[in-house]
Amino acid sequence: MTKSVAIIGAGITGLSSAYFLKQQDPNIDVTIFEASNRPGGKIQSYRKDGYMIELGPESYLGRKTIMTELAKDIGLEQDIVTNTTGQSYIFAKNKLYPIPGGSIMGIPTDIKPFVTTKLISPLGKLRAGFDLLKKPTQMQDGDISVGAFFRARLGNEVLENLIEPLMGGIYGTDIDKLSLMSTFPNFKEKEEAFGSLIKGMKDEKNKRLKQRQLYPGAPKGQFKQFKHGLSSFIEALEQDVKNKGVTIRYNTSVDDIITSQKQYKIVYNDQLEEVYDGVLVTTPHQVFLNWFGQDPAFDYFKTMDSTTVATVVLAFDEKDIENTHDGTGFVIARTSDTDITACTWTSKKWPFTTPEGKVLIRAYVGKPGDTVVDDHTDNELVSIVRRDLSQMMTFKGDPEFTIVNRLPKVCHSTMSVIFNKLDRFKHILNKHIHDLE
16 A cells, blocks of 8 residues: 655755655655745745845755765756855954864864964963863763863863854854754764864864865865755756655645544645645744644753844945955854854855856854844844944945845754754654654
């Protein structure tokens, strides 16, 4: 008998789940329920006046090879683009500092660039050197926060001025509440294997160099995109799963998911019902709590506070902006008094996105726990961004246009250490929901 699965959400997780389900069993009956009128979730590419603008995520990490492999499988291999490499900066102490050469995610692997940088004081550099002498960091219940781990290894100054701006920016959360083993377990593995984080990352750097020597013509950038935008990947994936028989229902809100002895009943659009053998939920926790909030297995998610953030895009004629920094962007230390957390000089990092003679800038607003995005209008957010950016570059005229894209409740300010909770969470679910895999 043919099995049926309902997937809630047509974002990248929902679509790729449908793809792999069909790959595993071509005969399985898959239906995707999507509340909005389009696929992709937060991913949304926008074209205007010759610009290609990402309103949500800008790219993906090249080392996450599953994305590249999937793109090849659905016929987009020739569309994959690697970012232009260039100097990246950290804004700290009211100044832009180049990220020291040879560092990996802020972890020093070359002595000279780290010793000569003015971003870290002599005492801070000396403290970081103690990593070479310290024993492996002790964890509690099999995990530790990212902040606690790097503070123990490299000291607070390196943490605040190098590690936090880079790693905190990736997840948009407080690194003292971010699980190391759920996000960067490789750092703990290197520390254990080499007795030192610096030694371990030096080994990692050497491995990367050897890999590049095997493929000398390969692009050096860490990030990948598609020449027609990330939405082109979503559209190709959507068409692929449709061709394989997947049904996608847009403008269809799921009201409830009811479990029975062997199946799941999906209640949608106020009164309609359908029964499935399995359900895969790919929505944010604020959404699925509407269906499972009464179940004690989901109490953990009720404590997860979230912060609304925004991306603010500014497009200039190049004569109206002066930027003397030869790089692709910067991140901001949390000790700095700014509302923006990072900025990408998009026209330098992704030249194909911007017409010749123009400059495209993308700034990120909103820190864990603050309400700056909720408290201000779009025009006010643009003014805030221009005020903060004026510390790093000179504006000689107004932008040709601006775009503000708000991302409600996406950054979790209380994302606590969770690695060791996953098994416990699965154990609780097994008591309440059948056939959990």
